[in-house]
Amino acid sequence: MTMWIPNIEAAGGPIYLAIADALEADIKTGALAQGDRLPPQRELAYQLGVTLGTITRAYGEAERRRLVKGETGRGTYIASETQKVSPLAPKEDEPETCDLARNFAYPHLNPSLSDGLTRMARTVGIDRLNGFVPSEGLKAHRETGALVFKDYGLEADPDRVAVTCGAQHGIQVTCQALFRPGDAVAVDRFTYPSIFSSFASIGLKPVPLPALIRADGGFGAMDPAALAQAANTHGVKGVFLMPNMQNPTTHTMSVEERQDLVAVARQFDLKIVEDDPYTPFLPDALPAFGALAPERTASIASISKVCSPGSRIGFVHVPGPFGDSIRNKIGESTWMASPITAELIAGWVREGHLFKTLRLKRKANRTRFLAARELLAPHFLQSDVNKVFGWLRLPETVDPDALQNALGHQGISVLSSRYFQAKDHQPAPYLRLTFGSEQSDDRFRWALQRIRSTIGQLAELPDLTRPVG
Template identity: 35%
Template sequence: MKARYKTLVDNLAQAIRSGTLAAGTRLPTHRFLAAEEHISLATATRVYTELEAMGLVSGETGRGTFVRDISLPAGHGVDQHVIATDVTDLNFNYPALPGQGELLREALRQMATTGDIESHLRYQPHAGRLTDREIIARHLAGNGFTPEAENVLIVNGAQHGLTVTVMGLLRPGDVVAVDALTYSGFKALAALYHLELVAIPSHPDGPDLDALRQLCARRHVRAVYTMPTLHNPLGWVLDRNQRKTLAEIARVHDLLIIEDTAYAYLVQRPPPPVAFYAPERTVYVTGFSKNVATGLRVGTVICPAQHRPAIERAIRSTTWNTPSLMTTLVCGWIENGTVSRFEALKRRDARQRQVVAKECLGTLTCITHPVSYFLWLPLAEDVRAERVVSALMDSNISVSSAAPFCTSVNVPQALRLALGSVSIEVLRTTLHKVRETIEFEQYR
C-alpha cells in the first residue's frame, strides 16, 4: 500500500502541475498541514521536502513554502534545451557517427565546384524543387509504399512537418486522439495551437484501438496522431493488422491520420506505413535529423493531393521554403548511398547501446525495442520520478520524467532515457549511475 505521505505528495504535485495551485501560491505551514491531514509534524515536513526535491516548491526562511513557476520545466521537449557542457545528456537524441564532419566538408566542396551555385541564393518553390522531391520519394518508397513526388513536400525537419500539418489542416479546439504517452514535441505543438489532446490507453504492443473506436463514437475526433514504427517513447512497432484496423477506424469516423516516422529508419523491415493502408487521409511526416544529422533540418511531409495546397500555404507562412543548400546536400547523400550507409551504421549502433543498457540497468524494468535509441524505465510505486531526475542532475546527468510525454490525467512515475547522444563508454558509466540512483530511492 502506498505510504500516506506519498499520496499527499502526489496530490499536491498534481495540483501544481495542473495549475490548480498557481506559481507563487503560499502553501499551509507544516503544522497546519499536519493538523489538516491528521499526520505528524515530521511527516508534513517530509511531504514538503519531497516536493522541494521534485522542483515544485521552494522554502523561504521566515516566510513559508511557495509553489515554484514550472511553466517551462527543464527538459520539457522542444520548449527548452539548454544543456551545460559538463552535463551528460540522456534527455535528447542527436546520434552521430565518426567521420560525418569530413563527409560534410567534402559534400560542400563538391557543391561549391559543380552545378548552378547561384541558384541557392534565390527563393525556391514552397514545397521544394521537383527533382529533389523525386529523389526523396524514391528513397522513402518500398514495401508497397510508392509516394508520388508531387505530394512530397520538403520542410525544415520533422517538427516543422508536424507544425505545417497542424497549421494547414487543423483548427483551434479540434480534438486529436494521441497515445497516453506520446512525443513531447507534438504535445508542445498542440498546446501552441490550442488543440484538445485526448489520450488513447495503451497495451504493451500498441494503442488500444477498441478504446479509440469508442472514443470516436463519443466525441467528434478530428485527427489521430500516431507513431506506428518505433514509437517514442515506448518503442513499439505496430503489426499489419493493427495498421489496417487504425486505417479502418479512420475511414469510419473520417479522421485525419498524422503518421510520425522520425525513428522508423532504425527498423530494417517494418510493415508498410499507415499511409499505405489509408493514403487518402494520412499525412506522413519524417525527417533526416536522426538518420543523418540534427543540424541539417531537412524533413518531408507526404500528403494526399487535396491537402497539398493548405500545407504549402503553411510552409510559405512559416519559412517560405527549405534552404535548397541543405536539401541538395541531403539529396546528394541519398543518391550516392551515404544516407543508406548512415542508417545501417546507426541501426547497429542503436542495437549495441540497447545491449549496454540491459547490462548496466540489471534487474530494472525496461520498455524498449532492440534497435531503439531510447528506453522507458517505469519506477517502483514509492519512487518519485522528479526526485530521481533532480538527484541525477546534481550528478550532472540530464534525463526526462514521464511528464513531457504524458497526455492522460495521471502521470506515471517513470523515466525516458535517450541513448544516442554520448559515447558508448560514457553511456555505460552514466547508466550505472542511473541505476544506483534509482535503487537508492527505492530503499532509502
C-alpha cells in the same frame, strides 16, 4: 484572495471565449497576478450560472493562450510571463553532462559536412539555390523525399511531397492543413513531448488515449476501442501516431495493429498524421499508414536522426486535396525550407551516405542496447537492438521526477515520464533513456550503473505520503 468573478454581461459570442477574454484583460490590468489561484471550475460555473463544460472550455482556452497553468491536486493558477526552456533544447555553453535525455542518435557518426559542402561547391548551377523557390520545394528535392519515404514503407508521389524545415515544422504545417482550430485530435497517452505545445499553438485539443498492453507487459499500439470511443464521446477529428519506434515506449506496430486503427479511422472518417523519424533504423519496412489508408493519411519523414539535424530538412506527403493547403502553410510560416540544405541532403541520398551512416549507427546502437539491458537488470527496459532509446519501468515506489533530479545532481540527464504525457496527469513510473547522445561508451556504461544504484536507493526510502498503521 477574493474569488475572481469575470464580468461578461456585455460580451457577445461564445461565453467560454468571453471568460477567457475577461481573464486576459484582468491579468493586463493587474487585477490578477502571477500565482493567483482561479476558483474551482464547479464553483465558478455556479457563480456565473453556466455549465461546467463552459468553464472547462474557458480554462482550456486560457491555458492555450498560456495565461494559466493547471496542477493536479492544486488547481489552476495564473502563469508566469516567462517559461522555462525545455530540457530538450541544446545550449551553447551548457555544463558537461552524460546526456541520456536528448535523442540525438549518434551525431558523431554523421556524414562529413565539409565533404558534403565541397561536393555542393563543385555542382554546376549551384548559385540557383541562393534564391526563392516554390514553398513546396524544388522538384529534385521532392523526388529525394519520395526516395526517403520508400524506407518508410510508402511509395510516395513526388507531386504530393513537400519539403519542410525538419519534422517539427512538418507536424505543425500538416496539422494546420488537415484540422481547424478547436478540433480534438487523439494522441497516445505517452507521446512525443512537443506535440502538446505544437497543438496548443495552433488551437488543437489533444485527447490522450491508452495503449494495448503486450504479453511482456510493455506498451503496444493505441487501443483502437479507445479511439472509437473518443470519436464518439470527444468528437475527435483525427489521430496522431508514431507507428515505428513510438516515442517514448519504442513500440513498433504490427500490420494487424495498423489495420485495426485504419478500420476505426475509416468508420469515423478520421484523418491520420503519422510521424516516423526513427523508421530508417529498423531492419524491415512495414506498410505505412500512408500506404494502408492513402485517402486520409499525411506522412512525415525526417533525416535529422539519421544523418543531419543541422540541415533542418524534412518531408511531408499528404492526400491530394490538401496539397494547396500544405503549400500555403509552409509559405505562411517560413516561405520555404532552405534549398541549399535540401541539396546537401539530396546529394547524400544519391551517393548512398544514408545507408552507410545507418550501418554504422545500427552497429553502435546494438552495443549500447545490450549494455543497457545488462546493467539495468532486473528492471524492465522496453527496447531492442534496433531502437535508439529505451523506456525503463521503475518500481512503483520510485518517483520518476525525483529520480531525474537525483541523477541530474550526479551529472546524468534523463527524462521522466512527465515530459511525455499531458500536464494534468500524474507522472507514471517510467524513464526514457537515449542510447546515442553520449559519445563515450565508458561514460554511457557508468551512467547506467549510477541509474540502477540510484533507483535502488530511492526504492528503499520510506513513502511518507502513505498513512502508517
